[in-house]
Amino acid sequence: MKEIVLVKYGEMVLKGLNKKSFEDMLAKNIKRRLKVLGKFSYFSAQSTLYITPQDENIDLSDVLERLSKIFGIAAFCRACVCEKDFSDISAKCLEYTADILSGAKTFKVTSKRADKAFCMKSPEICAELGGVILDKFPHLEVDVKNPEVTVTVEIRDTNAYVHAENIKGAGGLPVGSSGKALLLLSGGIDSPVAGYMMAKRGVHIEAIHYVSPPYTSDRAQLKVEQLCEKLTEYCGGIAFHCVPFTEIQEAIKDNCPEEYFTIIMRRLMMEIAQRIAEKDNCLALITGESVGQVASQTMAAMVCTDAVCRIPVFRPCVGMDKTEIIEISRKIDTFDISTLPYEDCCTVFTPRHPKVRPRLEDIEKAQNSFDFEPLIQKAVEGTQLKTFSFPK
Ligand code: ATP
Numbered sequence: 001m002k003e004i005v006l007v008k009y010g011e012m013v014l015k016g017l018n019k020k021s022f023e024d025m026l027a028k029n030i031k032r033r034l035k036v037l038g039k040f041s042y043f044s045a046q047s048t049l050y051i052t053p054q055d056e057n058i059d060l061s062d063v064l065e066r067l068s069k070i071f072g073i074a075a076f077c078r079a080c081v082c083e084k085d086f087s088d089i090s091a092k093c094l095e096y097t098a099d100i101l102s103g104a105k106t107f108k109v110t111s112k113r114a115d116k117a118f119c120m121k122s123p124e125i126c127a128e129l130g131g132v133i134l135d136k137f138p139h140l141e142v143d144v145k146n147p148e149v150t151v152t153v154e155i156r157d158t159n160a161y162v163h164a165e166n167i168k169g170a171g172g173l174p175v176g177s178s179g180k181a182l183l184l185l186s187g188g189i190d191s192p193v194a195g196y197m198m199a200k201r202g203v204h205i206e207a208i209h210y211v212s213p214p215y216t217s218d219r220a221q222l223k224v225e226q227l228c229e230k231l232t233e234y235c236g237g238i239a240f241h242c243v244p245f246t247e248i249q250e251a252i253k254d255n256c257p258e259e260y261f262t263i264i265m266r267r268l269m270m271e272i273a274q275r276i277a278e279k280d281n282c283l284a285l286i287t288g289e290s291v292g293q294v295a296s297q298t299m300a301a302m303v304c305t306d307a308v309c310r311i312p313v314f315r316p317c318v319g320m321d322k323t324e325i326i327e328i329s330r331k332i333d334t335f336d337i338s339t340l341p342y343e344d345c346c347t348v349f350t351p352r353h354p355k356v357r358p359r360l361e362d363i364e365k366a367q368n369s370f371d372f373e374p375l376i377q378k379a380v381e382g383t384q385l386k387t388f389s390f391p392k
């Protein structure tokens with residue numbers, strides 16, 4: 001039986017005049033992800049994208065798997081292709097929906113008739129097809145309010161389509177529709193989740209990571225690269241900036257009071273991130289911070305880090321518990337990589353007694369006692385770029 005895939009657009013259907021640009025962006029993202037699976041033709045109408053495989057060998061379950069990770073999709077399903085003829089529709093419908101209807105207790109039929117020239121009107125299609133289904137599956141009952149299964153018939157220009165299953169999509173907005181932001185990506189659990197959450201809002205992510213060899217190992221960097229690659233399944237291609245941070249950390253250690261190490265380090269991370277963001281047209285920074293999680297993530301500490309920021313800092317995990325963040329990291333399959341045991345530069349030279357309620361003027365005074373500018377410039381210039389695209 002010939003099948004196609006239907007994609008229902010998500011929240012962007014609520015957009016006004018620029019709805020079309022969101023839909024185009026989503027179609028572009030979908031085409032880019034499916035291209036390697038074979039040839040497809042695409043047709044869009046009434047907030048739905050119709051994807052028809054042009055190649056016999058395409059496995060639709062691969063298509064569904066990829067669609068499940070594309071933001072901007074509310075729901076998707078496979079549908080069977082029928083002639084525009086009621087007897088063909090009912091015969092194919094019985095066969096195509098047999099498994100799902102056998103296992104259900106209640107159902108209803110809905111119909112969409114885009115081709116107004118079709119000889120039956122929607123209520124008639126529903127009533128007739130409902131009758132045919134009840135004859136074949138007498139254990140079923142019709143429930144129009146809360147059915148277990150909704151069988152949908154769509155009558156379009158060239159064919160009719162029948163489907164009975166709706167798979168929930170990833171939701172959100174198409175990646176790229178909200179502009180670009182730079183994610184401070186450590187090897188931990190939280191920042192990949194933060195990147196995922198902003199990508200869900202349509203933000204195209206770039207990543208920045210700070211390394212301090214020899215205090216941090218090559219394997220720590222490789223781990224973050226692995227995280228980046230994993231994130232591309234949801235976020236699309238990611239430019240990855242790797243910043244040499246050793247000299248800056250050593251300078252902090254040699255010139256600043258120990259209790260302020262972490263906050264000053266984070267301010268310098270933000271400074272470098274902003275310079276890279278400006279160069280690459282990223283409009284905001286993203287971190288995996290959550291209020292109160294560690295000493296550098298108290299509100300007072302965030303006041304001190306944000307004081308050096310000229311662009312917004314998004315912290316999508318800010319109000320989440322660790323268990324909630326872990327749940328998402330398992331869902332997006334970053335958890336096992338994040339929990340590999342390599343050192344992050346944040347754990348190098350950690351103060352024994354970090355200030356949990358630092359005062360901005362004390363931090364500024366401590367930081368200003370040393371001229372970090374040449375080291376900042378050197379770190380920016382020494383930053384290495386790699387790009388990751390989603391796995392084929
Ligand atoms: P994560 O689980 O994301 O590592 P965390 O709970 O370990 O977070 P911190 O180590 O305090 O928290 O880091 C807070 C945030 O700072 C991280 O979420 C990340 O956005 C950023 N960050 C920390 N270390 C690095 C690094 N080496 N490179 C880039 N960003 C970093």
Ligand code: MG
Pocket residue numbers: 186187188189344346
């Ligand atoms: Mg960390």
